[in-house]
Amino acid sequence: MRWSQAFIPTLRDDPADAEAASHRLLVRGGFIRQLMAGSYSLLPLGKRVAAKVERIIRDEMDAIGGQEFLLPVVHPAEVWKKTGRWDDVEGILVKFRDRRGADLLLAITHEEIFALLASEMSSYRDLPQIWYHIQTKFRDEPRPKAGLLRVREFTMKDSYSFDIDAAGLDEAFDRHYAAYTRIFERLDVEAIPVEASSGVMGGSDSAEFMVASESGEDDVAVCPNGDYAANVERATSRLDTVEDEPWDGPVERFATPGIRTIAALADAFDFAAGPQQVKSLVYMVDGEPVLVLLRGDHELMEQKLVDGMGTAHVRPAHPEEIRPLLGADPGSLGAVGVKDIRIVADPALAGRRNMVTGANEDDWHVRGVDLARDIAVDDWLDVRLVQAGEACPGCGAPLEIRRMIEVGHIFKLGTKYSDAVGARVLDEEGEERTIMMGSYGIGVGRNIAAVVENHHDDKGIAWPMSIAPYEAVVTIVKMDDAASVAAGETLYEALRADGVDVILDDRDERPGVKFTDAELIGIPYRITVGPRGLAAGEVELVERATGDVEQVAVADAARVVVERVRTAR
RNA sequence: CGGGACGUGGCGCAGUUUGGUAGCGCGCAUCGUUCGGGACGAUGAGGUCGCCGGUUCAAAUCCGGCCGUCCCGACCA
Incomplete structure (x- = not known):
């Protein structure tokens, strides 16, 4: 190529609306131009980089036996109704109608279609399979940001594995894990695998590949010794056991006029330090109230509640819903004596005594609460947000919390989609078995952005050779x-x-x-x-x-x- | 969805408070001088001031509504 004939519109100034380094430099360098929020055109330079990224991904997918497909991006509603996602996925799913009035959608991902195609397989002899495609997806994200890091329309490599049993799925998962490791090596991004929540997709054994960057959107708890790394959406830590002062008597009410917060209560009474309190939050889960209990100085990680409750329909209850339920406003709530509401408690509260919590009457709290004796906990569920400095569950070293970009995500889906579309095969005994699926994604644009985040200086970008335009x-x-x-x-x-x-x-x-x-x-x-x-x-x-x-x-x-x-x- | 900011030639901005019909830098075109780290001079092209409505003799400027973009938070397959 001759530069004199190339379209490389570099800009002397930083674009005014770009914050992240990758956003700034990709626009300035003439790689991308924005069309609307979360939607970018790739210019020739950007297209060249993307093509190289795709080639690397394709290479590694083919190396583990993947087969490439090209799938429609507009899907009929009925397939998505079968899996329930037509109704379950809210907000980001763009729906529309064709001239006949048929309901259609823009694909946010392609589980349904691959599962449908997989239903053509009828024998265990057809398995295992690894299928993938590299295509555009559209998700109407509430807040696109930071250039290519979070967009609405984007290109993603999605692969799915199909196996007769869990052992086969494990094998496919491990192969992807290895393939992804090689992909990130070739892209020269420092991506570390971390334990993750599998979110609304459902599934288990979820691993995200993360690249450290201030422009990222995820917080990851990382052990400095490399013994542990997990998205805070599911990270845990080892906590010191708290030795409570004995309290022999019954629960005792005491007046706390005007006190509505954990901090205010801790300031006012020396026996009510944060770790000595029970924090009581009311959530609506599938429309039913749930009382969520945490140690006073701990924070709730909502995603853990979502995962633990097995539904995405989780939200904080409104004060108007809480008052008739418990008889007090937030700030004076407690679980002592509560019977008709499901109570979920964080394990950090297990065995605790002599605790302080709201009395379910404004301006009153109670002390001397013994969790085992006074609160009818229905479920013990880790719902606590891990804090920096807490002990690594592996080695006990203080954990760090780092901002990271999610550049890839692999997890085991199980049979959710194959069940829904009837993807079954006969095994050696002639028994019908539902195909086990795994799902593996990697975003092309986001990886480009991550590479730039990792490889730039005050002069601009310094591409690794593998994907340089x-x-x-x-x-x-x-x-x-x-x-x-x-x-x-x-x-x-x-x-x-x-x-x-x-x-x-x-x-x-x-x-x-x-x-x-x-x-x-x-x-x-x-x-x-x-x-x-x-x-x-x-x-x-x-x-x-x-x-x-x-x-x-x-x-x-x-x-x-x-x-x-x-x-x- | 909550909070904040912004919308004026291709890019970055001023002008809006105090209404009088648009300006600066960069970029672009032509000519000349320059030429190993974003040159200089001269001349020139290019703008429905986001959109709609209102007030006014007169609106980039005041009022109302809408649209769009960015940032923080919520959310995030």
Whole structure:
């Protein structure tokens, strides 16, 4: 490619509405342009990077026996009604009608369609299978943000495994785990696998691949010794046991005028420090009230409640719902003596005595509460948000909480979708068995963004060789110097002949402009050809990532660059 | 959905408080001088001031409604 003929609209200034480094640089470098919130056009440079990312993904999927499909992006409602997701998935699912009035939707993911196709298999001999596709999905996210990091329309590789039994599913899961590890290595992003919630999709053995970045949207609890890493949506920690002062008498009421918060109560009474209180929250779960109890100084992780209750229909109750239920406003609630409401308690409360909690009467609390004696807990469920500094469940070292970008997610689906669409096969005994499915996703655009988050400096992007839009740029410093032009052209042709992705900067621009652009768009190697070097029979080779500069004889330049590019691929 | 901010040539912004018919930098075009780290001079092109309505002799500016975008939170397959 000749730069003079390329569409690479670089910008001198940062776009005003971009915060994240990847967003800023991808726009400035002419890789992407926004069409609307959460929707971006890939320009030629962006498309080149995306194509390389896809090629790596395709490579690794094929290596574990994956077979590629191309699926429709508009689906009929009936298939989604079968799995219940037509009604269950709210908000992000775009629904519309065709001219006949048939209900349609824009695919947010493709479980239904793959499961439907899988129902054509009828024998255990057809299994196992790994199917994938790399396609556009549309999710009407409530808040797209940060450029390619969180969008509504995006390209994603989705794969699904089909097995006769759990052992087969385990095997498919492990293969994907290995494939993903290799993909992230090749993309040169530091992605770590972490335990995760599988969310509304349902499933078990969920692993997210996460890349540390301040622009991320997930918090991950990480053990500094590498013994543990989990999304805070499901992370746990080891807590010190609390030795409670004995309290022999019954529960005792005491007046707490105007006190509505844990902190205020702790300030007012020295026996009511945060860890000595029971925090009582009322949630509506599938329309039914549930009293959720935590230690006073602990916070609820709502996703854990969602996972534990097995339904996505979980929300905090409104004060108007709480008052008739418990007789008090939030701030004075408690579970002592409560019988008709389901009570879910965090295990950090187990065995605790001499606790303080609301009396279900405004301006009153109770002390001397013994969990086992005074509160009829229905379910013990870990619903606590892990805090930084708490002990790693593996080695006891203090956990760190880090912001991360989710770049991939793999989990075991089981039979939810195959059941719904009737994907069954006969096993060796002639018994009908429902196919076990696994689901494995990786976002193309989000990985591009993650790479940029990992590989940039104040000058711009520094792409890893594997996905750089061009592997080398030959920069002719002086376009009206015939010798420079001739040497540049020769080098350019030589590199092309050897299969290097090279662009020739033949623009009639000042050198500074050319250098700055090359650095902004992040081409790994720049070969500068100009009269100064040519006088000594040399060209200049600059490595973008390190800034290292070396002089190379004109005659050796092509060979050296080809070598460097090949080893770095 | 809650909170905040913004919308003026391609990009970044001023002008809005105090109404008088739009300006700056960059970019772009032409010419000249320059030329190994974002040159300089001259000339020039380019704007329904997000949209609709209202007030007024007159609206980028005041009022009402709507739309869009960004940030924080909620949410997130």
